[in-house]
Amino acid sequence: MADKMSDHCYELVADCRLRAATDLFAHTWDPVVLATLSLGPRRRRELRAAIGGISDKVLTEALHRLLANGLINRHAHAEAPPRVEYALTSLGQSLVDGPMRALAVWTTEHGDELLDAQESAARTRSTHG
Amino acid sequence: MADKMSDHCYELVADCRLRAATDLFAHTWDPVVLATLSLGPRRRRELRAAIGGISDKVLTEALHRLLANGLINRHAHAEAPPRVEYALTSLGQSLVDGPMRALAVWTTEHGDELLDAQESAARTRSTHG
DNA sequence: GGCATTACGCACCAATCGGTGCATGTCACC
DNA sequence: GGTGACATGCACCGATTGGTGCGTAATGCC
Numbered sequence: 242m243a244d245k246m247s248d249h250c251y252e253l254v255a256d257c258r259l260r261a262a263t264d265l266f267a268h269t270w271d272p273v274v275l276a277t278l279s280l281g282p283r284r285r286r287e288l289r290a291a292i293g294g295i296s297d298k299v300l301t302e303a304l305h306r307l308l309a310n311g312l313i314n315r316h317a318h319a320e321a322p323p324r325v326e327y328a329l330t331s332l333g334q335s336l337v338d339g340p341m342r343a344l345a346v347w348t349t350e351h352g353d354e355l356l357d358a359q360e361s362a363a364r365t366r367s368t369h370g
Numbered sequence: 371m372a373d374k375m376s377d378h379c380y381e382l383v384a385d386c387r388l389r390a391a392t393d394l395f396a397h398t399w400d401p402v403v404l405a406t407l408s409l410g411p412r413r414r415r416e417l418r419a420a421i422g423g424i425s426d427k428v429l430t431e432a433l434h435r436l437l438a439n440g441l442i443n444r445h446a447h448a449e450a451p452p453r454v455e456y457a458l459t460s461l462g463q464s465l466v467d468g469p470m471r472a473l474a475v476w477t478t479e480h481g482d483e484l485l486d487a488q489e490s491a492a493r494t495r496s497t498h499g
Numbered sequence: 500g501g502c503a504t505t506a507c508g509c510a511c512c513a514a515t516c517g518g519t520g521c522a523t524g525t526c527a528c529c
Numbered sequence: 530g531g532t533g534a535c536a537t538g539c540a541c542c543g544a545t546t547g548g549t550g551c552g553t554a555a556t557g558c559c
Contacts, residue, residue, distance in 0.1 A: 311487020358440020
């Protein structure tokens with residue numbers, strides 16, 4: 242869908258490449274995987290453990306997407322128990338250092354505000370409902 | 371600074387607050403609506419026109435989510451043809467000024483890189499598949 | 500009263516997303 | 530040759546997302 246969009250994108254919203262970027266965050270676990278990898282290269286198993294609560298299949302899909310976007314790379318060692326390490330590429334690193342850090346900072350600064358707003362909105366809704 | 375980033379991410383992964391933040395970008399149109407509203411208050415109709423290609427229902431849902439998250443506010447005028455204006459709250463403005471701008475900057479700086487990576491990944495896949 | 504405009508709700512649908520469970524291939528080790 | 534750790538693949542499923550179309554309430558205007 243994003244493919245088809247891209248043609249009209251420029252017409253629709255001035256800054257539509259923004260959408261290409263936000264798509265990188267569109268999947269639940271992708272940012273979490275990236276954040277985890279920002280701590281250093283990790284193996285699949287380590288990722289699962291570090292993240293917790295992510296299913297095996299979904300992790301695989303997330304890794305594939307990140308690979309396809311050139312945000313991470315995959316290094317398979319020819320060892321006894323297969324060993325594969327994932328690490329951020331420079332592109333991935335730049336995404337983490339820039340936008341994700343900004344998001345992290347924003348969250349630490351405005352997280353409470355966000356939660357307050359969400360709660361008060363929920364309260365308003367239940368009061369009026 | 372890198373340490374600070376690591377700390378943030380580590381905490382956020384652990385706390386999942388990062389997900390609370392990325393969820394704000396999880397829906398296709400929410401960031402687009404936000405970006406459009408960053409240009410100034412807009413009415414529903416204007417939003418639809420400015421964005422283009424968004425369905426009526428989905429716009430409504432996006433607005434509801436943004437309202438529920440306290441990122442925008444709604445001002446209904448008691449006029450002849452109903453008139454409702456949506457505008458960014460200070461929280462929404464801070465999100466736009468911070469993370470979204472960072473994302474826009476990243477996109478302008480690394481957009482080509484991202485596209486290259488995507489294309490070469492697609493090529494690799496089709497070559498090997 | 501009937502019409503047009505505007506905001507918005509609702510029912511129905513296809514596609515997608517994330518989750519669970521099971522199967523496969525590799526290679527050290529027994 | 531069988532077993533176990535590890536990285537993946539695949540089939541199946543329920544919930545969610547976005548899209549389409551239609552209905553409705555409010556109100557100025559003819």
